[in-house]
Amino acid sequence: MDALRHDDVRHRARRRFLEQVGLAFESVHLPRMAGRVLGALLLGPTDGLTAGELTEALGASKGSISSSTRLLEHYGFVDRVVLPADRRDRFAIRPGAWTRVLDERFSLVRSLRDLAEEGLTLLDPGDDPRPLSEVRDMYEFLDDAWPELLARWEQRRRDMQQEGGRP
Amino acid sequence: MDALRHDDVRHRARRRFLEQVGLAFESVHLPRMAGRVLGALLLGPTDGLTAGELTEALGASKGSISSSTRLLEHYGFVDRVVLPADRRDRFAIRPGAWTRVLDERFSLVRSLRDLAEEGLTLLDPGDDPRPLSEVRDMYEFLDDAWPELLARWEQRRRDMQQEGGRP
DNA sequence: TGGCACGTTCAGTCTTGACTGAACAGCGCG
DNA sequence: CGCGCTGTTCAGTCAAGACTGAACGTGCCA
Numbered sequence: 443m444d445a446l447r448h449d450d451v452r453h454r455a456r457r458r459f460l461e462q463v464g465l466a467f468e469s470v471h472l473p474r475m476a477g478r479v480l481g482a483l484l485l486g487p488t489d490g491l492t493a494g495e496l497t498e499a500l501g502a503s504k505g506s507i508s509s510s511t512r513l514l515e516h517y518g519f520v521d522r523v524v525l526p527a528d529r530r531d532r533f534a535i536r537p538g539a540w541t542r543v544l545d546e547r548f549s550l551v552r553s554l555r556d557l558a559e560e561g562l563t564l565l566d567p568g569d570d571p572r573p574l575s576e577v578r579d580m581y582e583f584l585d586d587a588w589p590e591l592l593a594r595w596e597q598r599r600r601d602m603q604q605e606g607g608r609p
Numbered sequence: 610m611d612a613l614r615h616d617d618v619r620h621r622a623r624r625r626f627l628e629q630v631g632l633a634f635e636s637v638h639l640p641r642m643a644g645r646v647l648g649a650l651l652l653g654p655t656d657g658l659t660a661g662e663l664t665e666a667l668g669a670s671k672g673s674i675s676s677s678t679r680l681l682e683h684y685g686f687v688d689r690v691v692l693p694a695d696r697r698d699r700f701a702i703r704p705g706a707w708t709r710v711l712d713e714r715f716s717l718v719r720s721l722r723d724l725a726e727e728g729l730t731l732l733d734p735g736d737d738p739r740p741l742s743e744v745r746d747m748y749e750f751l752d753d754a755w756p757e758l759l760a761r762w763e764q765r766r767r768d769m770q771q772e773g774g775r776p
Numbered sequence: 777t778g779g780c781a782c783g784t785t786c787a788g789t790c791t792t793g794a795c796t797g798a799a800c801a802g803c804g805c806g
Numbered sequence: 807c808g809c810g811c812t813g814t815t816c817a818g819t820c821a822a823g824a825c826t827g828a829a830c831g832t833g834c835c836a
Contacts, residue, residue, distance in 0.1 A: 454729050482685070483740075502825080504826095530781090535740040540744055570654075572704070576707055580707050591775070595750050599747075602746065672814075676794090678813095682826070697812065773798070
């Protein structure tokens with residue numbers, strides 16, 4: 443009986459985790475279901491899950507799973523792999539995906555700097571350019587600092603892998 | 610005639626700028642109208658604009674302007690100021706707002722690290738912890754690096770101000 | 777060639793939330 | 807006091823888009 447209850451608790455915790463990842467996705471303007479799928483893949487076995495397994499695990503429609511996996515694939519979060527002697531597609535986390543995703547997110551920074559730059563050309567002669575130039579300067583700073591930060595992370599990741607995981 | 614045409618071009622360019630800021634807001638899940646209001650304030654005179662001026666400049670309803678200014682105030686983008694002998698509220702860009710706003714955005718990072726941490730406790734014994742630990746480690750790295758980056762920016766901003774603008 | 781198991785597509789439903797416009801509340805001046 | 811000018815609130819409208827479920831391909835095996 444105790445084992446059963448333990449399984450139940452565990453199942454609820456997993457379900458809650460999926461929901462949290464879903465909400466995190468929603469907070470950056472991506473469909474919640476895609477987040478849940480990603481969560482399921484993060485918790486799932488190494489060689490990934492099939493669409494059928496995902497529909498069952500999440501209680502969602504096939505259509506919804508299909509569009510979610512396609513989105514995750516498009517964003518580079520997951521790979522679609524096929525095991526030999528099995529014609530079902532499996533979806534698995536793509537290694538190193540996170541770095542690239544975060545990097546792409548920061549490309550937004552460059553567009554914001556340009557936007558501020560454009561705004562500066564539209565000011566009336568008497569107006570205070572400081573608010574806009576503060577925006578421009580800050581995003582410029584970030585744009586400069588970012589590659590170096592990313593390189594440091596890549597380096598650290600390589601170090602960690604050599605040590606065979608987490609020290 | 611030429612001056613008129615020039616004004617027209619200028620007006621279109623301003624309008625386009627407002628729309629771009631609106632879209633930038635939308636891309637981070639904030640109402641587009643609030644972005645347009647912020648854009649108008651960035652282009653406007655130093656002592657800010659009244660709600661009435663904003664409704665006219667943007668062609669939006671008073672209600673919409675009201676909720677937008679309140680949101681911008683809440684997020685710390687703008688201050689509400691009152692000039693003497695004028696009972697209208699004026700809204701003006703708050704100096705240094707951008708740094709704090711960006712800082713708050715990065716508090717999300719901490720929650721993502723925690724989420725990955727939680728996911729690690731939910732793995733089955735045989736499963737590969739690497740995808741999740743990669744997420745955890747990366748957000749941890751960013752969480753560590755962020756304060757230092759922010760401090761560097763603050764320092765640079767101070768330097769720039771002392772030089773009286775942009776070198 | 778049927779039948780089956782997968783996966784995709786698409787019209788329809790439903791929820792969410794931005795925006796409007798009108799009613800409302802405060803404040804100063806006549 | 808009541809009028810005019812503020813800004814706020816709120817019910818209603820409208821559009822965007824996530825999700826469903828059924829119809830539709832597609833390839834494999836008998």
